[in-house]
Amino acid sequence: MTMTNDLMTIRQMCDAFDVTPRTLRFYEAKxxxxxxxxxxxxxxxxxxxxxxxLILRGKRFGFSLEDIRQILDLYDRDGSNHAQTLRTYxxxxxRLAQMEAQRAELDEAITELKAELDAGEAMIAGLRRAAE
Amino acid sequence: MTMTNDLMTIRQMCDAFDVTPRTLRFYEAKxxxxxxxxxxxxxxxxxxxxxxxLILRGKRFGFSLEDIRQILDLYDRDGSNHAQTLRTYxxxxxRLAQMEAQRAELDEAITELKAELDAGEAMIAGLRRAAE
DNA sequence: CGTTACATTTACGTTAACGTCAAGCACTCT
DNA sequence: AGAGTGCTTGACGTTAACGTAAATGTAACG
Incomplete structure (x- = not known):
């Protein structure tokens, strides 16, 4: 357990991780x-x-801060608890399932929108109808 | 021409489109x-x-209500204006470009997250480090 | 000692798209 | 008349993840 005493100020952190001071204070408050x-x-x-x-990585994965906090808490309490490890998995x-569902929806929407643009008429026609 | 009784109450609309009354009043207000x-x-x-x-379809595409309102307005004013048609396109x-970018990011995150789950160790190791 | 440069806490503001009351009218049925 | 049902208009509440501003502190520099 090397107790490397490398402490950083808030500004150094901000520069290193490309976040604002407000963000770091917010994360502490949370x-x-x-x-x-x-x-x-x-x-x-x-x-x-x-x-x-890990917080920033979690955000890239689309976890909420609350999700991330819970996961971090599990390991703070007991890094060797198997049940908790499973909970994290x-x-x-x-979350992975959510993301894949989201991607499927997005794919569908993209395909649909491309079709409208290619058809070049459907959207316009629809809009004319809407305008009466 | 069939002068169909095409007026619907708010409840009929809600049932037909699976939205709440609040939503319809909100759209009117907007x-x-x-x-x-x-x-x-x-x-x-x-x-x-x-x-x-069209509003609901626009939402599926990820347009904001404000985007949708603008598009609808263009065609209300003058459905034959070519410049406005182009603006809509x-x-x-x-929006299509945004969606494709978003999908790319999502793909990346999914791949990354899958890798972590498959590795089965990296995430845990990272969390242990974070917990010190 | 005064200024400059960061730091801190407190607390209200932002954004979208509605949700959720509260209070009251309008119509129908009994 | 009273009850029930459905509709109306306000108007404040919700959510996440910070942004932003005000008032203050404190530390080093010159």
Whole structure:
């Protein structure tokens, strides 16, 4: 357990991760990050950086912050609990299913919209009818 | 010509299109629909139904109500104006580009998430690191 | 000591598309 | 007349993930 003492200020974090100070404070308020304090100032640890990486990755996957917080909490409490590991997988699989459903809908909409554009008439005709 | 009794109450509309009364009133407030009145009550015309169809279709395409209102307005004003027709196509093409970009991102996220699940270790390892 | 440069907390603002009351009219049936 | 049903108009509430502004602090520089 190398206790590397690499603490970063809020600005260094912002530059490193391309987020705003508001975002980091918001994540702390939501209990996703737990920076240390130097008097009044925040100092972000290696752990905070690891968590932030996962937060940002989770967002790319489309997880809500609340989802992410729950997942992080599970492992904070007990990193070796198998049931909780399964719970995380479950969340991930659920989310994956959502994403694939979303992609299917998107594909359908794209196909439909392309067809309208190619037909070049249907949409216009529809609109004329709508205008009476 | 069959002068079909084509006026519908708000409830008939809701049943026919699977929307709530609130939604129809909201669309009227946003000037997307213009139902007639029988005293105080709304009566939706054939035109309203055609417009509503297009609104719902537009939503499936991911257009905002404001986008849809603008498109509908163009054709209300002058259905034969070629410049406005082109403007509509332009909006549609822009939206199509957005949707394809969105699909690309989604594909990437799905691939990434699947990889994590398949690896079965990376995510857990990452979370352990985050928990310190 | 004054200014500059960051930092902090507090708290209201933003956006879309409705949801959810509350209070009351209009009509019909009994 | 009273009850029931359906419709109406307000008008505030909801959700996520921050943005933005105000008032204040504090630390180093010159």
């Amino acid at each position: 209990e996703l990050l737990f920076p240390q304090r130097d008097g009044t100032r925040r100092l972000f640890t290696r752990s905070d950086r690891a968590r932030l990486k 479950d969340l991930a699989r659920q | 000037e997307l629909l213009f139902p007639q009145r029988d005293g105080t009550r709304r009566l939706f015309t054939r035109s309203d139904r055609a417009r509503l169809k 332009d909006l549609a093409r822009q």
